[in-house]
Amino acid sequence: MDQLPVMHLDFLFFAAAIPAVLLVGLSKGGLGGAFALMGVPLLALVVDPLQAAAIFLPILIVMDIVALWAWRNYNDRKTLLMILPGGIFGIALGWATSAMVPPDVLRFLIAVTTIVFASRYFYQTYWPHGLGAQAPLPQRPIAATFWGSLAGYASFVAHAGGPPFQIYTLPLKLDPKDYTGASVRFFALVNAIKLIPYFALGALDAENLTASATLLPVALVATMLGAAVVRHLKTEVFYPLTYGLALVAGLKLLWDSFF
Template structure:
């Protein structure tokens, strides 16, 4: 177990940000967790410490959003997520996480900018109509989400690129997102244990941060429940844009 004041000075804010994201507030905050923790421990150890915390957050989020879901969206994108984890496990030693972050960053930035141009640009027609479910596209973005989640804990943007244009109501969107990443993180435990990343020290250190994770996740869920649809989507696309810029910065620097 890590007993160091500098560690907890970094870990508590990091867990708070990720918990707000897990509660439903978007992926931008989630991407801050590992980089902040990596200021005081090795990046690989930071990722390993965070995985059990993510599992606890997933349990809380599943309870908070137990009545909300979009079953069709979850079923169409989940197979790709499982394929992505398998590919990540098989190729993690050959693929640079920075290269993956760069590709996801550019895709996410273009995705968010396109939304704001369509809605607020000179030829805007207001909000665009919902897109239909497309299994091939869902499999592609689901695979990239699962792969990015395994390699760099960055699975949120690919998931958003597919699901946001469906224009689900905020509660259904959040419920589907919570279930997707809860399953992805649970499955990731298998290869993480196989790779030896979840040793006793990291697990005990993770456990000391569970109370912070519980409070932050419930706070995120409370905020989302009080957001109107006309606020939710511009906010979510804005956070996606911030996420893309953060990933781009990480990949280049």
């Protein structure tokens, strides 16, 4: 990895970093993956994009620990076991090919898929001539492996694994708390595994780790706040909100792929 420019922990850094960490923390607490996609681009306004991703990874690990504790009593074990192998494969593929595939190409593909996926839900559910609410889909090993792999790959190269994960899991229509518990566990494992290639690439140096440490209090508060909000959401509110945030995430990724 090329030597990153020297970073200054000044007012501009914190003006971008604190809102970025707040948004990611709310997402980690269970309030939808769209917020998480805004974190690295916000921080990249004041530091190199590679540095922004590196600074976020230790913060994500700490957020994962808090989220695991907050959702320790909720999980969908079958869904987690179904999608996790693909996630691990996606990380390995990302490590092996990160220098070959432009991140913007991946962002564009994920964006288009997510926009179609979320738009289809709103059409079927709310459009006068739509099909109405659809029955939950069953577990599908091939689909789980495909979307899990894409989630792991996107998480490695762009911290953007949320939309592919949602494309597989949301149509299962799990209980919102079990869905969030499975999501928290999946990304906690994915981020822990990502530490290995990030260390190998030299991204987790003393400067970046120091910046991460200064932002941890914000991360802890935001993660607990997100968990508290989700616990009080009813199913009929949770799923439209989550699909809506997925649509926002897709639009954000589409914007990032061109600009």
